[in-house]
Amino acid sequence: MRILPLLAVLLAAAPALADDDWVPPVKDPLVLKECGGCHMAFQPAFLPARSWEAIMDGLADHFGEDASLPADTVRTIRATLVAGAADGERSRMGHKILRRLGGGTPLRITETPSFERKHRFPDRVWKDPKVVTRSNCPACHTGAEKGWYEDD
Secondary structure, X not given: OOHHHHHHHHHHHHHHHHHHHEOOOOOOHHHHHHOOOOOOOOOHHHOOHHHHHHHHHOHHHEOOEOOOXXXXXXXXXXXXXXXXXXXXXXXXXXXXXHHHHOOOOOOOHHHOHHHHHHOOOOHHHHHOOOOOXXXXXXXXXXXXXXXXXXOO
16 A cells, blocks of 8 residues: 555656656747747747747847748747746746746847756767757757657
């Protein structure tokens, strides 16, 4: 009968483990098409709404590229990103990100304290031809596009 208390402990811990490893994946077809056409369509929960607003306002110079889109497309993508943002109602892990972020408005997930805390690797890791850039999540997290960020 000792198995039942152990099972109860494991089940109670399961949501906490899932919160650390799983982020709701992007499912919106327009976001997947427009954002995912150049890079992984990053999960909105990694940034607060104010960051997504700033990113969507700056598409004409999106990290050195012109990613301008029609106004109706921008509105739709913005709504999806803001709804799923770290400070949005649907975010399960947002409180952790926001607590570490303070009041900042990062434009890159890779420059958030949460990312930097978990990705303290030597330069050789980032220079690996399979990785190339810090924003290439799938290079190390093979389930990243599905929202899984367990240590692979």
